[in-house]
Amino acid sequence: MEESGFSLDTLRYYERIGLLPPVERNAAGQRRFTDDDLGWLGMVRCLRDTGMPIAEMLRFAELTRQGDETIPARVTLLEEHDLQVEAQLASLREKQAAIRRKIAYYRDVLAARDTPDPAGCDDLAESAAGARSR
Amino acid sequence: MEESGFSLDTLRYYERIGLLPPVERNAAGQRRFTDDDLGWLGMVRCLRDTGMPIAEMLRFAELTRQGDETIPARVTLLEEHDLQVEAQLASLREKQAAIRRKIAYYRDVLAARDTPDPAGCDDLAESAAGARSR
DNA sequence: CCTTGACCTGGAGCCCACTTCAGGTGAAAT
């Protein structure tokens, strides 16, 4: 397992499907990853970890193999992906806020429960506003 | 398809696996989702969209069904998940920065290419620092 | 009265991204 952070199996898989160009071998037929390979794998990691599907990484890989005339296309592809990442970030932040509100709600319920109602406060606490708990 | 944002098939699937409690039916046997169901589905959407695996949502669902004594456990679960979301956000931002650096790098290459070398500047442009392109 | 259409069921199928398997090779350690 290389320190690309991918398992050897995954690397073989990537090579098979063409996400990694044919990797060089030593005398015994074992893979020798070059710095170039490692650089490319860094990119792959980035794209994969930001949710790009393999099919699109393959498109990108192919553009890359076709030389510098495809740089504008690669920029376009990456910019589109950047937008997706931006959207992911926005969505994630939003959902995180909701989760935190839920936690806060649960905390309130616990606090209310652990407060032995300060005498003379007859119970209108049940079904408090916005208490859609589940 | 309800406006829970899930497909009807997905809702049936969730009910089958117990992520959704047995949904009420009308006379004809058709599902009638209550506001409670919709509220819960909102939660499910939140958790799912932040990457919680179904198995853990099932744990959460079960806690929820067990009543208020499980609220501390639910808080714990959600807090752990919140940490995961935080980690996701951090990772995503980091990778996004890398993608943007790549875009910037490509832009530089294009700019350099489109600049018809201002006479007398003999070419040391090739293999510029940090140019691990691929 | 019949067609259309939306839903029902259990079960099979699908897509993605790996992961595991069976069988084999070659260098290194005891």
Add this chain to the structure above:
DNA sequence: ATTTCACCTGAAGTGGGCTCCAGGTCAAGG
């Protein structure tokens, strides 16, 4: 010399999360 070990190959299997199918029921519309 033989065991061990890390790698090799092509092919099959896995797990997660849906999605689709065949066959059936009901209610409403023409």
